[in-house]
Amino acid sequence: MKFESRNNKKMLLLSMVHGVIIGVAGVFLFFIALHFFDGQAEKQVTNDKKTASKTTTTAKADDKAYTFYAQQYGVFSSEQSATEFLGTNPKLYTSAIVSFGGQYFVWSAVGTKEKEIKERVDKDSFVKKISFSGAKCESPALVEMPKVLSASKVSKFTFEGGKKKIDPPSKWASNIEAVSKVSDDILVIRLQLISHYTAQNKCLKIGF
Template sequence: MKFGKRYSKMTVVMAMLHGVVIGVAAVVVIGLVLFIGKGKVEPSASGKEVPTAGPAAVETPVETPPTDKEQSLKLFAKQHGVFSSAEAAALFIAEDPSLAKAEVIHAGGNYFVWSAVGLKEGEIETSEYEGTFRKSFSVNIATCGAIGAGKLHEVLAATEMGQIKNLVAQQKGAKDEGEMKDFYKNITTITAFTTDLRVIRLKLLSHYSSTNNCVKFGF
């Protein structure tokens, strides 16, 4: 006697088709899972998340202090003489009324008598009769910011009196003057004495090289 259930050919065919459909569906589902998984990016080793879409992340730039090179400036002076002592230089100025606005600059072990400082050679007029000549030099004021004269470079590099006046006007509108108070006071005092940019530069260099010693000369 045979035991077992007899199935028609149609039943067998339907069963086979059903199996094929299930197999295809399983492949499609697995494919979708793998595709979606590729769209996700694991956090980087640094712990920062990396965006997979949209604009790139923008990091806030870190402001760095100006370098020594950026705080250096090439200048030209009208030189009347060079002396081995401050007394001799001061006596030379006292004996010549035309040097009322001149200053004694101590640099490299010598004492120079200058009456003007320009950004370009053409700003400095020399005279064989006066015994004057043009002296090129450079100044480094990188350390002046520590004593509240961080804007000294802007004033020295100014090409118009209006630039200095605007700088002072902006300071007057500030609520807190802070360490810059003395610096702007010096600017106000000097500009009340003269509006000649060449003399203003000279007075500032003389003050901050002798009083605060933050101006370094190079020849």
């Protein structure tokens, strides 16, 4: 019986020591984990700040981008789908398909002011703020196109206002004349020109 008593005391003592060791180890592991995840979180925040800073810098680098507002009716994954949509909507006969980012957007007007588009929006459309840039183009005319199209009158859609004369893009005058026969609305004419020349010149960039 005395042997069992000594054994019990020994087992109790070992259990207490074992419990203390586990407790200390648990606290130690907790602090290691806390330090690790805090470090990871701090690192992630730093990386996020760097990414945001890089994005801001990239956005600021394109000083040739102009802001426009489009009346958008839909976005499609293929040109065929967008064309079929236009074909089944007679009221969109002056609308156009604008392609960028692997998608096809159906727009019916492009203005320089949000208010211009808001006045046209119906239950099937909405205002889409966009940027338009020719900064990546080699042709001086294409570089200047967003600026030219920001003019308040179609008669000012020319490339003669700068210090240096710039030859307009191919068939510029004839394209304006052709579109004007369908509509004399500057928002429609601007849209059709953007649609046509972005399809022909991949260096012209549209973004959100």
